[in-house]
Amino acid sequence: xxxxxxxxxxxGSLVAILALSGLAMAIGLGRKPVLGDxxxxxxxxxxxxxxxxAERVSIARGGAAALARDESGRIVLIKRHGNRFAGRLLTxxxxxxEEVDALVVDCGDARFGPQQxxxxxxxxxxxxxxxx
Amino acid sequence: MPDFSxxxxxxxxxxxxxxxxxxxxxxxxxAAYEPKDTLVSLSFGLGSTVAGAVFGGFxxxxxxxxxxxxxxxxxxxxxxEWWAIWWAWPLCFVLDDLKYYWVxxxxxxxxxxxxxxxxxxSSQHYNLSTALRQSWTGAFTLGFVFALxxxxxxxxxxxxxxxxxxxxxxQFWIHTEAIDRMPRWFEAVMNTPSHHRVHxxxxxxxxxxxxxxxxxxxxxxxxxxxxxxxxxxGGERMRYGIVRQLGSFNLLxxxxxxxxxxxxxxxxxxxxHKLSYLLREPGWSHDGSRETSDMIRARWRERVGxxxxxxxxxxxxxxAGNPIATQGEAA
Numbered sequence: 001x002x003x004x005x006x007x008x009x010x011x012g013s014l015v016a017i018l019a020l021s022g023l024a025m026a027i028g029l030g031r032k033p034v035l036g037d038x039x040x041x042x043x044x045x046x047x048x049x050x051x052x053x054a055e056r057v058s059i060a061r062g063g064a065a066a067l068a069r070d071e072s073g074r075i076v077l078i079k080r081h082g083n084r085f086a087g088r089l090l091t092x093x094x095x096x097x098e099e100v101d102a103l104v105v106d107c108g109d110a111r112f113g114p115q116q117x118x119x120x121x122x123x124x125x126x127x128x129x130x131x132x
Numbered sequence: 133m134p135d136f137s138x139x140x141x142x143x144x145x146x147x148x149x150x151x152x153x154x155x156x157x158x159x160x161x162x163a164a165y166e167p168k169d170t171l172v173s174l175s176f177g178l179g180s181t182v183a184g185a186v187f188g189g190f191x192x193x194x195x196x197x198x199x200x201x202x203x204x205x206x207x208x209x210x211x212x213e214w215w216a217i218w219w220a221w222p223l224c225f226v227l228d229d230l231k232y233y234w235v236x237x238x239x240x241x242x243x244x245x246x247x248x249x250x251x252x253x254s255s256q257h258y259n260l261s262t263a264l265r266q267s268w269t270g271a272f273t274l275g276f277v278f279a280l281x282x283x284x285x286x287x288x289x290x291x292x293x294x295x296x297x298x299x300x301x302x303q304f305w306i307h308t309e310a311i312d313r314m315p316r317w318f319e320a321v322m323n324t325p326s327h328h329r330v331h332x333x334x335x336x337x338x339x340x341x342x343x344x345x346x347x348x349x350x351x352x353x354x355x356x357x358x359x360x361x362x363x364x365x366g367g368e369r370m371r372y373g374i375v376r377q378l379g380s381f382n383l384l385x386x387x388x389x390x391x392x393x394x395x396x397x398x399x400x401x402x403x404x405h406k407l408s409y410l411l412r413e414p415g416w417s418h419d420g421s422r423e424t425s426d427m428i429r430a431r432w433r434e435r436v437g438x439x440x441x442x443x444x445x446x447x448x449x450x451x452a453g454n455p456i457a458t459q460g461e462a463a
Contacts, residue, residue, distance in 0.1 A: 006185055009140065013178045016147045020154070020261070021171040027158050030166035047371050050336050050428055051435045079379065082166040084256040086379035111389070112379040 030083040034063030041066045045076040048087035052076060058125060060117035067105070067117065067125050075128060077105050079115050088112055096129040098122055105129065138297035146304060150174075150260045156310050157259070164309055168381045170261045175383050176251060177264030187271035194276060195289035204286035214288040221295070224287045225346075228279070228295040232345035235278040237356070240340060245273045246414045247390040254386050256373040258332050263307035268387050302346045303328075323348045326360045333370045336432035337361075339425035375415070375428065390414075 024030065035041050038057045045052045045068040054068035054076075064080040077094075078087040093108030103122040106114040119125060150170075157164040205211040206220050214220065239249035251267040282292050306328040314324045323344040331342040341358035344351050351357035361367025378386060397409040397417075405418035415424035423431075432438075 009143070010178065010182065013143065013174075013181070016143075017171065017174040017178060020147065020150055020174060021167050023151070024154055024165050024170050025167040027154070029154065029157055029162055029164075030169070031162060033163070047334070048377075050432055081256070081377065081379050082169050082381070083163050084166070084377075086256070086377040088376075088379075109379075111382065111385050 032064075032080060033083055033085070034080075035059050035066050035078070035085070036063055041068050041078060044078045044085040044087060047085070048076050048078065049074075049089050052089075056124075058117075058119045058121055060119060062118070065115050065117050067119070069128060073128070073131070075125075075132065077107055077115060079112075086112070090129060090132055092132050094129050094132055096126050098126055136294060138294060139300055142301045142304070146260070146264060149305070150264075153260045153308060153310055161309065164257065164259050165261070166257060169255055169257050170259075172381055172383055172386060173255055173257075173261040173265040176268070176387070177266055179268045179383075179387070180266035180270075183268040183271065190271060191276035192289065195279065195283050195292070198280050198283045199289055202284055202286040206286055211286065211288065214291065220287065220291065224282065224291050225295040225298065227282055227285075227287075228292055229299055229344075229346045230350060231278050231282060232296075232299055233343050233350040233354070235275045236343040236345065237354075238278070239273075239275070240343065241413050242411055243390075243394055243414045243416070244410045245275065247394050248273050248275075250374060250390045250414075251387060253332060253374050254378050254389075256371075256377055258307060258309055258329060258370070258372045260304065260307055262332070262372075263304045269391065299345050307332075319348075321347060321349060327351075327357075329370055329372075330358050330360050332372050334373055334375055335368050335371055336425075336429045337368065338370075339375075339429055375423075375425070 035044065038054070038059075041057045041059060042054045044066070045054050052068070052074070053070055055071050056069045057066060058068075059066045066078045068076045068078065075090045075094075076087050077090055078085050088107040088109060090105075090107055095106040095108070097104050099116075102116045102118045103125055104114050104116050105125075117125075154165055202211070206217045207213045235245075236249075239245040248267045248269040251269075252262075252265050255262045255265055279292055279296075283289055303323070306323055306325045308325050309329065311325040313319060313326050314322070318324065319326065323342075323346055327342045327344065327348050330338045333339075338358055341356055342348065342351050343356055348357065360370075363369060378389065380386070394409060398406045401409055401418060408416065408418065413424050413426075415422050415427070
């Protein structure tokens with residue numbers, strides 16, 4: 001039986017894709033970064049909204065997520081995405097709930113997903129997000 | 133003329149080059165790659181090959197039909213041996229690259245086209261695997277129309293396809309941070325890693341710039357060139373991707389997110405604005421609730437005290453009302 005060239009090409013490409021992605025994982029590329037200090041959060045927040053100047057910052061324990069608020073009360077939610085950070089400027093569509101040891105913030109974008117943040121000051125952020 | 137697709141032959145080279153860049157990344161820049169991002173980018177590449185095989189026939193049929201109405205025969209006997217006319221090849225390559233510039237510019241400035249092209253920009257990484265992050269939905273835009281003038285001039289559709297293939301192969305190697313700058317003369321004429329990093333960057337300074345495929349001169353001619361500025365040259369750290377980063381490695385979401393967003397906007401918009409959500413620049417909204425790239429850059433310029441954007445000002449003077457020429461997008 002003769003296999004069509006397109007099928008062969010697809011199969012070969014699939015093998016190469018899995019091999020390259022597997023290799024990237026095996027040699028440890030893409031190590032997880034952490035939001036180590038306020039400056040890192042400020043930088044990430046300014047990427048979400050150019051010129052965003054964080055006045056108050058809270059980093060979740062572990063450094064995988066953070067919240068930042070500017071002078072005018074706007075809030076940016078930041079999460080680790082692979083070995084980069086991504087974020088959303090929260091709107092009135094954002095929802096927040098307090099759990100035993102964490103704040104769960106849903107920015108309203110299903111694909112971005114709700115973020116669980118263990119913070120030292122969850123009450124402040126819950127109030128601030130609810131006021132949006 | 134044999135049935136020849138240069139990109140198919142280049143695939144093994146692509147794989148080896150990605151492998152080599154991964155090794156470079158391991159020693160010099162471990163953050164340049166992320167396994168999930170690489171998996172998504174390469175899956176985009178495979179999917180686009182399949183989509184091309186499934187949907188590419190429509191554009192080919194249109195080209196073959198249009199070729200019957202060509203203005204010139206470059207070869208005798210009704211252009212029978214079109215492939216033997218040596219000078220037609222470089223001419224076709226240069227004109228195809230000019231075509232690429234405009235189709236690429238439209239890909240950023242018309243939301244319908246952007247819905248497809250955004251796929252190529254949605255990685256927050258800039259490496260050789262990003263080059264293979266090609267759209268699955270290009271057939272659902274009218275990008276092929278930009279090639280019709282070449283067909284009508286008399287260039288055979290197969291010649292255009294082959295030149296387009298080599299154009300795509302050229303663009304592969306410029307998707308890297310491993311190369312800083314090429315020699316000055318090369319940077320002046322050709323598209324390079326430095327020029328194309330600008331194109332993929334989301335820093336306000338760089339939005340809507342450097343659309344070139346092979347020859348950067350098109351950007352210089354049409355006023356969209358922006359040189360890369362390193363941090364020690366007064367620039368900012370490069371940030372790649374799209375203004376509103378996906379924040380997800382879901383392949384299907386990455387492929388279709390802008391189509392879903394655009395169709396949703398058209399559905400919800402008042403009747404008189406529906407067409408604008410299809411044809412105007414990404415980021416445009418009828419109530420001003422979102423930002424285009426021009427707005428983002430203007431805000432940035434005001435913040436840093438820079439002078440107004442000369443490119444936008446010149447374009448607005450030239451052709452007020454033409455959304456392709458005057459307005460930017462949130463790329």
